[in-house]
Amino acid sequence: MADYSRDEILDKVSKKESLERADLRDVALDRANLEGVNLRRADLEGVNMEECILKNANLSSANLRDAYLVRANLEGANMQKADLEGANLEGANLQGADLSRANLEGASLEGAKLNGARLNYAQMELANLGGASLEGVQLANADMRDAYLGGAKLSKANLQNAQMEKANLEEADLTGAILTETNLRGAYSEGANFTNAVLEGVIFEGAALGKAKFADADLRHSNFRDAKLAGVTMTGAKMYGVLAKEDQWDDIIVDWADFTEKGDGKDNTKGTDFVSRFKQMLNGNGQSVSVSTMAPAANEQGKRFFGKGDVLRNATLEFGEKSIVEIESRFENCSITLGEDAKLTIGPNGELKGCQIVGAGEIMIHGRFVGERREEEEGPSIIGPKILFVGKDGFVLGSIQQPKQMTNFGFEKGCKLSLKIYKAE
Amino acid sequence: MSETTVKQTILEDGTEIEGAVKSKCGIVVSGQIKGEVTAPTLTVTGSGILQGKVKATQLSSQGSLAGEIEADSVELSGSVSDNTIIRANTMEVKLSQNSGKLQVAFGNCELQVGDTSNKKQPKVDPVVAANVNGNGHHSEAKHGK
Numbered sequence: 001m002a003d004y005s006r007d008e009i010l011d012k013v014s015k016k017e018s019l020e021r022a023d024l025r026d027v028a029l030d031r032a033n034l035e036g037v038n039l040r041r042a043d044l045e046g047v048n049m050e051e052c053i054l055k056n057a058n059l060s061s062a063n064l065r066d067a068y069l070v071r072a073n074l075e076g077a078n079m080q081k082a083d084l085e086g087a088n089l090e091g092a093n094l095q096g097a098d099l100s101r102a103n104l105e106g107a108s109l110e111g112a113k114l115n116g117a118r119l120n121y122a123q124m125e126l127a128n129l130g131g132a133s134l135e136g137v138q139l140a141n142a143d144m145r146d147a148y149l150g151g152a153k154l155s156k157a158n159l160q161n162a163q164m165e166k167a168n169l170e171e172a173d174l175t176g177a178i179l180t181e182t183n184l185r186g187a188y189s190e191g192a193n194f195t196n197a198v199l200e201g202v203i204f205e206g207a208a209l210g211k212a213k214f215a216d217a218d219l220r221h222s223n224f225r226d227a228k229l230a231g232v233t234m235t236g237a238k239m240y241g242v243l244a245k246e247d248q249w250d251d252i253i254v255d256w257a258d259f260t261e262k263g264d265g266k267d268n269t270k271g272t273d274f275v276s277r278f279k280q281m282l283n284g285n286g287q288s289v290s291v292s293t294m295a296p297a298a299n300e301q302g303k304r305f306f307g308k309g310d311v312l313r314n315a316t317l318e319f320g321e322k323s324i325v326e327i328e329s330r331f332e333n334c335s336i337t338l339g340e341d342a343k344l345t346i347g348p349n350g351e352l353k354g355c356q357i358v359g360a361g362e363i364m365i366h367g368r369f370v371g372e373r374r375e376e377e378e379g380p381s382i383i384g385p386k387i388l389f390v391g392k393d394g395f396v397l398g399s400i401q402q403p404k405q406m407t408n409f410g411f412e413k414g415c416k417l418s419l420k421i422y423k424a425e
Numbered sequence: 426m427s428e429t430t431v432k433q434t435i436l437e438d439g440t441e442i443e444g445a446v447k448s449k450c451g452i453v454v455s456g457q458i459k460g461e462v463t464a465p466t467l468t469v470t471g472s473g474i475l476q477g478k479v480k481a482t483q484l485s486s487q488g489s490l491a492g493e494i495e496a497d498s499v500e501l502s503g504s505v506s507d508n509t510i511i512r513a514n515t516m517e518v519k520l521s522q523n524s525g526k527l528q529v530a531f532g533n534c535e536l537q538v539g540d541t542s543n544k545k546q547p548k549v550d551p552v553v554a555a556n557v558n559g560n561g562h563h564s565e566a567k568h569g570k
Contacts, residue, residue, distance in 0.1 A: 410520025416539035
């Protein structure tokens with residue numbers, strides 16, 4: 001049984017008394033005025049709070065599982081770490097509310113107003129945010145896998161590092177939103193508007209993006225492998241380091257694009273030259289994808305340069321025979337294939353972490369190579385090189401499988417090694 | 426002019442020793458040693474085989490190494506057999522410029538060279554550090570309120 005009746009609760013609220021930790025299950029609180037109430041850690045599981053006024057209320061760590069909060073006014077409420085799993089918040093007003101680290105798994109927020117709300121690190125897996133207003137909302141690091149955001153208004157929202165795998169963003173408005181390193185793998189985003197959005201390092205792998213708008217968006221280092229891009233608008237997009245296959249750009253709308261490393265628009269490419277410019281970023285054999293526009297000193301055929309400060313994650317790179325590859329940036333969990341006699345140099349600033357290098361190439365390490373792999377499942381971190389040379393400042397932690405002809409090793413005095421060496425099988 | 430002679434133990438080609446060898450002077454191995462070997466400097470020539478538990482300050486090998494090798498500095502060519510572990514502060518292997526000829530032929534082995542802990546040094550609380558007594562145990566620090 002609940003600690004208080006509806007009338008007792010309203011009486012306490014009028015006297016500004018706290019209801020912290022109160023057990024209020026089974027109390028009907030629909031249309032009640034509970035403005036500013038302290039319900040911290042209160043148990044409100046399954047409570048009917050339809051059109052309830054909870055403006056500026058303290059609901060932090062409260063249990064609101066399966067609560068009925070349709071059209072409730074929660075403007076400015078403190079709902080940090082609240083448990084709202086399965087709650088119904090359709091049409092609710094949550095503007096300026098703090099829902100950081102709240103659990104909204106499977107909750108319905110259709111048509112809710114969340115403008116300016118804080119939802120950092122919120123659990124929103126399978127949540128329904130269809131048509132919701134989320135302008136300027138803070139959703140950094142939120143878990144929104146499989147969430148429905150069709151037609152949602154997310155302009156200027158901060159979605160940095162959010163997990164949005166297989167989320168639905170159909171016709172959503174993300175104008176000017178920040179999605180740096182957000183995971184949108186396999187997301188359904190047909191017709192979504194990413195105009196002027198910051199999408200650096202976003203994973204769009206396998207996403208459906210037909211007719212999406214990327215005008216003036218910063219797409220540098222984003223991964224579009226296997227994404228459907230028919231009819232997308234790319235005019236003014238920053239393209240440096242984008243991962244994709246060249247034939248993915250066959251049906252796009254683009255007047256011009258920016259391929260410069262800094263994305264400063266100093267070297268704009270006309271739409272008619274878009275594909276050929278993109279091809280310049282492809283490797284010699286053109287099968288998989290390589291990245292980077294060329295550094296001034298590395299412009300000759302087959303030479304690739306990855307500059308300091310760039311980060312490349314989860315990419316598959318293939319370099320044709322006799323390619324020359326220089327890495328001064330950071331690669332994480334990348335799979336690199338070297339053609340016959342390709343030369344890969346990890347420069348003093350270069351770092352490869354969790355990567356695998358396969359092929360009969362020459363590997364020169366002056367920076368860091370940290371294997372960090374599950375060797376039993378994934379095999380050695382370096383397989384089949386003709387040459388492995390580690391310079392005096394080089395650092396190698398990993399394992400190497402030699403080819404039948406055996407590897408020609410060179411280690412300069414001063415290098416650091418934790419290296420398992422295997423003969424050819 | 427006086428001439429100084431550096432004392433060395435030389436194990437000629439065709440000689441085999443099995444057991445423990447401990448020397449205060451350097452050892453040059455052109456033959457074969459199998460067992461525990463401790464010496465300040467160890468030189469294994471092209472015909473030499475060194476197999477077992479080896480400890481040296483400096484190790485230079487052009488021959489064959491096998492077992493558990495520990496040295497401050499290692500200069501390596503020749504071959505390293507299967508199931509060998511080499512631990513050293515520094516190691517030098519010159520890259521062969523002659524394609525088709527290897528400087529070192531490595532079997533299934535492990536190299537541990539330099540500090541590869543890949544960890545940042547932990548910060549030491551000066552109060553705790555100051556209260557570690559001679560036995561390595563923490564003594565209780567008394568603080569006023």
